[in-house]
Amino acid sequence: MIPLSWYLYLSTVVFVIGVFGFLTRRNIIIMFMSVELMLNAVNISLVAFSHYLQDMRGQVLVFFIITVAAAEAAIGLAIIIALFRNKATAHVDEISEMRG
């Protein structure tokens, strides 16, 4: 039987990789994918918890997270498209009209 902590560490590592990606990439889409990565990390830990706790809530939450993730994806990509129409770039650095 695999100790729970392994799953925990795994999810943590993935989560942090997501953070890393978000912090260091300049392509909006990839930044957004990093966020998805973080969500997945959370999912891993949640499912693990619910398995070890023998409780369903975790998986329910995962279900909802996936739903929301889908929604977020839709909106996020819509925003990106709208942005792209006005300014043909997916580079965050070039999208800094407002500052100060």
Place this chain on the structure above:
Amino acid sequence: MPEFVMPDLGPVMPEIVMTCLALALLLADLFIKRKETVAFLGIIFIGIVSYTLVGATGTTFGGMFVSDGYSMFFKLIFILNVLLTILISVKYIAVERVNFGEYYSLILFATLGMMIMASAGDLIVLYLGLELMALSTYILAGFIRYDIKSNEAAMKYFLLGAFASAFLLYGISMIYGLTGTTDLKAIAFFIVNNGLAENPVVTLSMILFAVAFSFKIAAVPFHMWAPDAYEGAPTSVTAFMSVGPKAAGFAVLGRVFMTAFASVQIDWAAVLTPIAILTMGVGNIVALSQTNIKRMLAYSSIAHAGYALLGIIAGTSDGMASVLNYMLIYAFMNIGAFAVIIMLRSEGFKGDTLSDFEGLAKTHPLASALMLVFMFSLTGIPPTAGFMGKFYVFMSAINAGYMWLVIVAVIFSAISAYFYLRVVMLMYMKEPKEEVKLTTSPAVGLALAITLAAVIIIGILPS
């Protein structure tokens, strides 16, 4: 395993009604051509909702939904917020040429999300409510599709928001793993009974919650999205965002930290205190050097979040009450100020830079008089509501023994006087550059009347 029994829908009635009406509005939009009518319908619907609000108290869905005085008050704030926002939007979105019916239903959905947050008794519900609100607000922020600034605002808000909610989820999962539940009361109960208060994982998840909520209330250093989002978003939406999500954030912050994390109060006070100081400091100080009034008000709203945090930090019921009070007052004075700004926006004239206010008192004495009142209220000069709000918050904070924190706060609020007064100065003590014409409408007038009355009356008779 017990069979399913239909839960009591009484407490949740306002939300249900809100949902139905929002959908109805969505449909109505298809048939109604004049969007003003849609707005009007929306106002009526809100009236209905606020009617159902009365007496809809209790706990249902197995403790997932708690409708008590606390949530009730916040819902009141949200209702007012959305009402005033719709009022100031009617003309404005027409001017911005984004006069779509979806706008209103989205606002309603966002409000619905806030209402759910306010009375969430379970982390899952909390999360979903938060996302409902957030997603709607992202869309609203980017509502002016052809405007790059609007897109950018939406984009920044969206990405950072998703980032923040990821942290929230991580926190939720931690606390879930620890306690095996997501119900706030149960969590609190469990932590106390199993003496987990000292456990770093609790602290960790508490921190993650704090971060996520700080993002929603735009507290430093998680405020970075706010100025850009506020500047880029349509002004009416800015008004909406600067009050609604902030209040909702405070609602969940108070709810979670007062119930679930009540036992680690020392810890989260220690986390929030520096955040509060930074928030007040950065908000007020950076606002000094702004040239765009929307951006300036963004920073000011950051600062106000800082003041309100004092009430949370106090950690007493008195403190929470003061925060509610503050949020209500803030809603009035801030939306009032935005209403004036919106009037300046007209075809081919953005009217959102400070210099557009020069000599306004000569051309539009009434508007500038109103702005004067709101500015002094935001500064916190009696006899305006702003003073009463601050006063109550400070009082509860001192009462909880945070005197030094309050001294810091008052110093910052004195500094804040400078940039609020600068608006007044520009209006009254400068000569008008070019003729500014106001786009007024009965709706905006009504909004201004309400806010003004509220600011003055609360200022004189807070009870």
Place this chain on the structure above:
Amino acid sequence: MNYYLLIPFLPLGAFLINILLGRDFLKEKAHWVSILAVAGSWVVSVATMMDVLAGKTLNEDLYMWIASGDFRVGVGFLIDQLTAIMLIVVTTCSTLIHIYSVGYMHGDKGYYRFFAYLSLFTFCMLMLVMANNFLQLYFGWEGVGLCSYFLIGYYFDKKSAADAGKKAFIVNRFGDFGFGLGIILIFLTFGTIYYEPVFTQVGGVAAQTINFLGFEMNLVTLIALLLFCGAIGKSAQMPLHVWLPDAMEGPTPVSALIHAATMVTAGVFLLARCNAIFSLSETAMIVTAVTGAVTSIFAATIALVQNDIKRIIAYSTLSQLGYMFLACGVGAFTAGVFHLYTHAFFKALLFLCAGSVMHAMAGELNLQKMGGLKKYMPVTYWTMLIASLSIAGFPGLAGFFSKDEILWLAYAGASPVGKFVWAIGTIVAFLTAFYSFRLIFMTFHGKFRGTHEQEHHLHESPKSMTIPLLLLCIGAIGSGWVGIPHLLGGGAHFTEFMNPVLGHPEVHGTHAEEGILMAVSVVAGFAGIGLAALFYIVRTDIPVKIAQQFRFVYKVLFNKYYVDELYSFTIVRPTIWIARNILVGITDTRIIEAIVNGVPASIGAFSQLLRRMQTGFLHHYAAIMATGLLIIIAFMLLR
């Protein structure tokens, strides 16, 4: 007897009428109001004098002026021998000079204003002498000061006049600074500032000492010295004498009334009033005596070389006032007051004569431009001659008696410095005679040294001016006869009369000594006159020679020992310099304002800095968020 109230309030009424109606209605007739009023109060004063002679004195409050806690003082009047004498002096001089002014000020654009001020002055002076407490005295004190300010600066469009007036007021303020503190100290000591409780209790505290700003000193001495500050300010004694010569900028009647007869003698009056206090303090007495002596000789020496006719008389006033102080200093308060009384007449006379000379010379003041006026203006000449004789102590004239009494009492009195001051007094007597007659000879004898048109213009003054001269002349001759000493078979009535108020110093000396001293001073006087005659009639070249011989001394004397310059360099300029360069230049601008404006400025700069952190780059925002989270985690888990 309540009609005494008329004495001060008649002039006040005249003042109000003139100042309110004068400009538009009375115009040229303004003088009637004032003259009638002053004459009225003269009459009342004489009546009061009679009462006092009949032994009726009075001390009562009119109303409560200031009442704060246990500090209570009213506006009240004390009428005793001293007051009575002063009343006579003041009202008499005032009346005559009012009349004189009708002629002198004729056709001046501020005619009404002039008379209004004169009346106001009379009112204040009377309040001063009639006060029954120190604070009211202080009121009159400042009041006369104010009037002198107005009257000196009467020709206010002349800068020198305006300056002189201001100078007079401010220099007096220096004196009043001490005076005021003295009053306060009196209150704190005795719990009241009414004369007679104070004077009766003062004996009790004679031994007490007080720690004043760290100096342990005798209480009474301190009080006395503080009051003395006031006295020297008003009576222009060293070192606060500087304002009086400049005061001659005012119209001549003013000089006569205020700066010779009445106001300047207020200091002496104060000393006499407070004799009970002073005589208890050895130190204070010595200070007084020495100050008086020094001032008198100091002024006399300056007077020797001045050419401005009015200034000469002014300096002689200084030195005569010195005489009076000297007298008080040696305990001879009676003699002091006696001299005050006689001096009032002959000095007023001198000034008025000078005025009439100026009138004739069209405002010319320089002796060098005059000469041989005798034949043009006989009345002026004779009256002025008599006045000069009187001041020179010509036996039988008023000055003679008072001066001799002073010298005798100084010599024979108990004062440790008596002999010394007597010696100085005698020298001064000589000098006085000299410069007075230098004035006479250079003005009236010899041949005219002025321009031709001046010569044509020469004429005797109108009746309204000459009559007062003659009247005053009577005073200058006869006013001394009330105090003829026993030695000369007189009754020394004056001394007797004053005894209840001023007491009488014990003297130990024989009549023989008294006679000798008298002779000495008379000789000194005659020597002075003789020398003057020699220098300025017989051998007019000698003074020039001497002047060349002792060029340095001459310059020093001519420039009044450079006292003004000294003050302006040690007090006036440094103060203004500090104000300009230290206070405005540094503390206000460089320090306080620097902070006041600097803090916001730095906040603003900081604001710009923070503002630049809002780069607009998404990943910066994210990084800051993550860093924030990191810091919090570290902070929470590592503590």
Place this chain on the structure above:
Amino acid sequence: MEQVIMNNLGFPILTTLIFLPFAGAALILLVKRSNESLVKWLSLVVSIATFVLSIPLFTNFDKSTHLMQFAERHNWIPQWNVTYYLGIDGISVLFVLLSTLVTILCVLISWNSIKNKAKEFYISILIMEGAMIGVFCSLDFMLFYLFWEAMLIPMYLLIGVWGGPNRVYAAVKFFLYTLIGSVLMLVGIIVLYLYAGRTFDILELMTKTYPYNMQVWLFWAFFAAFAVKVPMFPVHTWLPDAHTEAPTAGSVILAAVLIKMGAYGFLRFSLPLLPEASKAMTPAMLVLSVIAIIYGAVICLAQTDLKRLIAYSSVSHMGFVTLGIFALNTQGMEGGILQMINHGVVTGALFLSVGIIYDRTHTRQISDYGGVASVMPVYATAFIIFTLASIGFPSTNGFIGEFLIILGGFAARQWAGVLAATGIIIGAGYMLWLYQRIFFMETSPKVAVLKDMDAREVITLLPMVILIFWIGIYPDTFLGFMHESVRHLLERVHTGSGAEIASFKNIVENIK
């Protein structure tokens, strides 16, 4: 808690006094802005009516008691136990009267000089009046603070909108200076409120005793607010700017009433609430006062700007006031209070006069004047009277105040009295010099054309002249009001409240 004498007149006089001006302002709000004369007359009528209504305070005042009179009390914010609680005693009554009087004069003096935004101007003036009266009448700390801060708004506008060339800077400076001071006071108020068991009732607060070192820092918290208003020495620099740039009416209100509130605050709050601390801080206060006296006086010698000079002279005069107050004895305190009135009258009058000539010449530079006396004799007469009053010439009001203060100061600390007395010498110096430079010497061509004062201006100055001599010759009318209150206040200060030393920690405990 101490009992008070409820208002026994037929009508709530204090409330009327406070809200009549507000009502007037509201009324003016309705007038068309084109109809300027109506605005003017309306404000004049309202201000006169207020003054007339305030006369009963003068006539019906019971001088034989220290209790609060004409008191009114209503619940206001029950949950915080805030009450609408008004009342006046011997200390405050005179200021109420002064405020009502001064407002009339301000309206009169601005009659012709305010052209642009006249409507707003008179509204501000009236609101100002109401707030000022409110400050002096409040017996509830919250209410007091409300008026205290509310006053800033109209004043800020008065300076900033109708002021001189550098007005914006001056206005902002004034506002921030005072605001920073008063927010610190707010903290103090809250602490007091919580410590004393949740009451803002001043009279009730006075009956409590507070631990010593809590008193000390409360004292400094209040000091921050009051000293800035007074203004005391280190924080005085807003005054010259504000006075100089403000329009005549603004300067007059500032000088006559506004800066009295600082000293009034000391009397009403610092001393009775924090007796031990006040006693302990006396030396510091006296030193500051003496510095202010001499500093303010000397710096006047260097001024070339007419209004600036008078502004600095107020610094000096207010130094006398604080000196008298902190002498903590009868003469000093009564002198201090009287001197506040005097300064209000005299400096107010001086600013009025300056305004009169400024309207003619539009220059504030002293060097531009000279020889005015020969073209404007009446004006010169009025001005010399004010000058004399300001240098404390006996028989003017200035003398009474200053003499009592120096007496009190000397009794308290010799050096204080002596140094203060030097201030009088310098005072004579700069005022007479000023008078000479403006009114004497050759008439400059610029001045030669000036016309003397017209009836309106004479009427404006007349009340001040009368007051000056009234107070100077028969001050008992005014001192009479104070005796009882001052005696009681001093009792409170000296018998003190026997506070024990408590550590800051358990102050916080106590508050919790």
Place this chain on the structure above:
Amino acid sequence: MLHKLFFGYYAFVIILLSLLVVTRKNPVHSVMWMLLLFFHIASIYLFLNAEFIAAIQVIVYAGAILVLFLFVVLLLNLREELKVKSFIGSWPAGLMISVAILIGIMSALRHFVLGPQGEYSIEFIQRETHTKALGKVLYTDFLFPFEIASLVLLVAIIGAIVLAKRKMKS
């Protein structure tokens, strides 16, 4: 033992893939790697006998979301995307921050203690299938959140339309 080996493999691959996802220059590649990643995660779920979750992981994530991504990525022409370098200038800073956070969380997790056991024992789930169990819960206890979720999706639809639709009336 076998379990551990399997887990080891999956863990390693997942980490590797996620690293690839965030480091690839070409978004298309990232998406591809992510697809693979999701499959692995799904199989981890299978490990934890949560078949339904695994299923939706594949269907929704891999099937819907990623396709959406891919679609967008291809929509935006990526020619010049590939010219500019993919990382922000200061990526080491980002790395350091993330590592620090990792350490922080790890150090906290060392004290992790598991909560109380619930009634959904493995046998129970075996007995009635996982899907049924989850479904029951979803439609009874979690009815309310479920409804909210539906709203979230609705909002998403509206938003997507409002923002992305090419032309709009008025």
